[in-house]
Amino acid sequence: MHNASAPDVKQAANRTASWAGVVSLGLGVFALVMAEFLPASLLPAIAADLGVSEGTAGQAVTMTAIGAGLSGLFLPALLPRTDRRLVLVGLTTAAIVSDVLVAIAPNLAVLLPARLLMGVSLGGFWAVAIAMSARLVPSDYLGRAVTVINAGVSVATIAAVPLGTWLGALWGWRGVFLLAAGVALVALIVQAVTLPRFVPDAAGSLRVLVVTLRSRPVLFGLGSILVVVAGHFTGFTYIRPAAESVSGIDAAGLAVLLFVYGIANVAGTAASGVLADRVLRAAALLFPAMVGLGMLTMILTGGGRAGLFVAAALWGFGFGGVPTTAQTWAARTDPAHLEQLGGVTVTVFQVAIALAAVGGGLLVDHIGAGAPLVAGSIAAIAGGALLTSALRPTAR
Numbered sequence: 001m002h003n004a005s006a007p008d009v010k011q012a013a014n015r016t017a018s019w020a021g022v023v024s025l026g027l028g029v030f031a032l033v034m035a036e037f038l039p040a041s042l043l044p045a046i047a048a049d050l051g052v053s054e055g056t057a058g059q060a061v062t063m064t065a066i067g068a069g070l071s072g073l074f075l076p077a078l079l080p081r082t083d084r085r086l087v088l089v090g091l092t093t094a095a096i097v098s099d100v101l102v103a104i105a106p107n108l109a110v111l112l113p114a115r116l117l118m119g120v121s122l123g124g125f126w127a128v129a130i131a132m133s134a135r136l137v138p139s140d141y142l143g144r145a146v147t148v149i150n151a152g153v154s155v156a157t158i159a160a161v162p163l164g165t166w167l168g169a170l171w172g173w174r175g176v177f178l179l180a181a182g183v184a185l186v187a188l189i190v191q192a193v194t195l196p197r198f199v200p201d202a203a204g205s206l207r208v209l210v211v212t213l214r215s216r217p218v219l220f221g222l223g224s225i226l227v228v229v230a231g232h233f234t235g236f237t238y239i240r241p242a243a244e245s246v247s248g249i250d251a252a253g254l255a256v257l258l259f260v261y262g263i264a265n266v267a268g269t270a271a272s273g274v275l276a277d278r279v280l281r282a283a284a285l286l287f288p289a290m291v292g293l294g295m296l297t298m299i300l301t302g303g304g305r306a307g308l309f310v311a312a313a314l315w316g317f318g319f320g321g322v323p324t325t326a327q328t329w330a331a332r333t334d335p336a337h338l339e340q341l342g343g344v345t346v347t348v349f350q351v352a353i354a355l356a357a358v359g360g361g362l363l364v365d366h367i368g369a370g371a372p373l374v375a376g377s378i379a380a381i382a383g384g385a386l387l388t389s390a391l392r393p394t395a396r
Helices: 006-016 019-037 039-050 059-078 085-105 108-136 138-172 172-193 206-213 216-238 239-247 250-278 280-301 306-332 335-364 371-390
Strands: none
Touching: 006 019, 006 108, 019 085, 019 108, 019 138, 019 172, 019 371, 039 059, 039 108, 039 138, 039 172, 059 206, 059 335, 085 108, 085 172, 108 306, 108 335, 138 172, 138 250, 138 280, 138 306, 206 216, 206 335, 216 280, 216 306, 216 335, 216 371, 239 250, 239 280, 239 306, 250 280, 250 306, 280 306, 280 371, 306 371, 335 371
16 A cells, blocks of 8 residues: 655655654653553552552553553544644653652542553554654664664663662652653653654544554564564563572562663664664564573573573563564554554554463463463564564565
8 A cells, every 4th residue: 555654754765864853752762661660669659658459559550551552553543644743742741741640649540540641642652753763764774763762661671660669768659750750851852852843644544544454464463573572571571480480589689680681671672773774584583582592591591590690681682672673564564654553563562461461370370480481482482483474585
């Protein structure tokens, strides 16, 4: 299918790159993802303050996931001809409002809708940011631009939980969310200064979304990404019981293990942009295979601490490259519908996380703590092979 949006991406090759604008998108992603992950470190304090159980307070995470999944899928279609600069600035503003509402929330009736708003901001921002990045850099550098954006995720993954834990003890959980609002405000200012006006040439209606999803290569690729991401989170959601079962590692050792994972994740993200630009098919197999290899290494050699940390490094590096590879696949597969595919990819990630949490939980309860790693490794490697087969050798 061909429409007026396709030339926009091609014309990017003839424009000077605006890396400041790309950095502003990465900063926005960092602010939103950091806020998304903060409840993981602050949940006990939030529950105690609001007078609810930790399980009930944990629904703040569920609300964020629901909002992100729905927003990523439908927001581009509901705002088909709205200036994307205004959309991105508006979504970052909504994130600031969400963080402030959470910080002053007297009860769950305020907290949960505020977290839903955060999800809407996160999913919509992701969907629009990838298409915007194609306007900011030449097409041959799209993978590297996506890497800069995804670096915000990697840094937020490392920073949010330990930073939230430390600052939560100093300032209280409400103060940490006010800090998150401040970070989002900085991102908002940088976006306002650096992002150009961009009105899509083609209407991104719900009909266009349906037509996009009727493409067999698109559905096959999305299914492959779902398998890879579900494989990763099947293991990662239950990494603590798995690591404890194979090595007897304590809480302090686990913190170091996750730090090693996080540093390797940043390295994988940094490497993925160049690989996705130059050898996308190889990247589509390499990074998921490293995820699977890391999980298998943890099972096979985790009895020794050295093997455990090598496994975490392999796993972190592998998954660091998965988001960039997936988003570059979307851009190469159907450049005329970047927003639609970008939004659906966000939704696929959210669905995969939910499926992994349920499936991994069943495996832990009925087979053993190491079972999610075995199942996750098989899924990650198989999904990578499927995604590679979905890409034509000449795909650019």
